[in-house]
Amino acid sequence: MSDWTWDFVWGVQYFLGNDDDSGVSSMDEKDKPCARTITLELKVTPSTPRTAHHTRGRIPTHRKQQLELKSLRRELARLKGYIMDIEIPESREMTYWERVAKMEQLDLLKAGLENEDLLAAVQNNTAFIDNLQRTMRKKRHLADSGLSSN
Structure with missing residues (x-):
């Protein structure tokens, strides 16, 4: 090393x-x-938390992937929060305009991260709405077919 x-x-x-x-x-x-x-000390968390024992002896692959994705999203949220809390120490005397430019760069970085979060939320909500609409169409179709058979 x-x-x-x-x-x-x-x-x-x-x-x-x-x-x-x-x-x-x-x-x-x-x-x-x-x-x-x-020197920063980062705590390492396992990528998948321990789950309850399954009766078949193994966790299905799709469940493992869901757990790992959930864990990675939590880790991403923690690291984004860490970035938001970072304050840049001044290593030398900066002019007023240099400091303003640095703060603008930091604000741009934070805005980009917030934008990513909002886009992810919109995508999740869109998928949820589409799923609800499909379910409602199925139920409406079943209800209509049940009335016509009588």
């Missing part, structure tokens, strides 16, 4: 862009700032 550790300040600058006026937002290892390193 390598002895390389993640530098939080460098990572934020890498993902949010560099502070230079050229507009180029790429950073190499040589551009890594000499700021303090923040």
